[in-house]
Amino acid sequence: METSNRVCVITGAAHGIGAATARLMSLHGMMNVVLSDRDKEGADSLMNHLNTIRPKSSIAFTTDVSDSKQVSQLMKAAFDRFGRLDILINNAGISQSKVAKTADSSLEDWDKVIAVNQSGVYYGMKYAIPYMLEQGHGTVVNVASLAGLVAAPNNVAYAASKAAVINMTKTVALEYGKKNIRVNAVCPGYTDTNHFDQLHESKPELKERLLRATPMKRLAKVDEIADTIYWLCSDQTTFITGQTLTIDGGISL
Numbered sequence: 001m002e003t004s005n006r007v008c009v010i011t012g013a014a015h016g017i018g019a020a021t022a023r024l025m026s027l028h029g030m031m032n033v034v035l036s037d038r039d040k041e042g043a044d045s046l047m048n049h050l051n052t053i054r055p056k057s058s059i060a061f062t063t064d065v066s067d068s069k070q071v072s073q074l075m076k077a078a079f080d081r082f083g084r085l086d087i088l089i090n091n092a093g094i095s096q097s098k099v100a101k102t103a104d105s106s107l108e109d110w111d112k113v114i115a116v117n118q119s120g121v122y123y124g125m126k127y128a129i130p131y132m133l134e135q136g137h138g139t140v141v142n143v144a145s146l147a148g149l150v151a152a153p154n155n156v157a158y159a160a161s162k163a164a165v166i167n168m169t170k171t172v173a174l175e176y177g178k179k180n181i182r183v184n185a186v187c188p189g190y191t192d193t194n195h196f197d198q199l200h201e202s203k204p205e206l207k208e209r210l211l212r213a214t215p216m217k218r219l220a221k222v223d224e225i226a227d228t229i230y231w232l233c234s235d236q237t238t239f240i241t242g243q244t245l246t247i248d249g250g251i252s253l
């Protein structure tokens, strides 16, 4: 898979799936990686690590993806620094602060989750695609979730935001297919990250139940999600667009 020197922007790159993807893109794919996260310290620390191994290959930006101006500035800064923008991984995402049935859920939670998980993905594509059009190619991978495919009781905002990501993926793929821009999504199942821990810290018995319900009887590792994202960005998948790939150890079955 020849991917060296490509420029890849990753949102939510400081931790979890985003950080694993950034490491893979940089150290295996030999790409230039633009790490963006609202956590400046985390993104800087990963940047320093990657630049120690591959000097000047990585830059970090503090970006809140729910702020359209910041996302626009991020894409411009990436293009100005490296002169191209080949790959966008829209990965940043949050879970609801409170798990509750719809009538008991908070408006604040709804607004926040939709702003980050749904609008953040829209802003990423809106502001990266013009650079991809200019150079005549591009690849986007949006990180959705199992919760966007099947019902996710007590998580209405999260479920809605991830279902929106799946349909935005199909819609944008259709819009730009003839311009050589591919757009795909991944739907991780339960994955071993902070995000999963936060979701279940108050309910350890639920975590056990989910593990039992997963045919492969374990959580996904972040590297397993990163491998799939990398593959979808590579030249091994040049005719795949508008697709949603589920990586869930079989639980959706």
Ligand SMILES: NC(=O)c1ccc[n+]([C@@H]2O[C@H](COP(=O)([O-])OP(=O)(O)OC[C@H]3O[C@@H](n4cnc5c(N)ncnc54)[C@H](O)[C@@H]3O)[C@@H](O)[C@H]2O)c1
Pocket: 011, 012, 013, 014, 015, 016, 017, 018, 036, 037, 038, 039, 042, 063, 064, 065, 066, 091, 092, 093, 094, 116, 143, 144, 145, 146, 187, 188, 189, 190, 191, 192, 193, 194, 195, 196
């Ligand atoms: N962990 C799971 O079980 C699981 C399952 C399905 C989907 N996902 C999705 O995978 C993606 C990555 O999640 P993760 O599990 O690695 O979580 P994580 O919490 O480990 O990492 C998320 C990263 O996103 C960053 N972030 C959060 N809000 C942001 C914002 N407004 N702007 C910029 N950065 C922001 C965080 O600082 C963090 O670095 C998310 O979209 C999540 O919804 C996770």
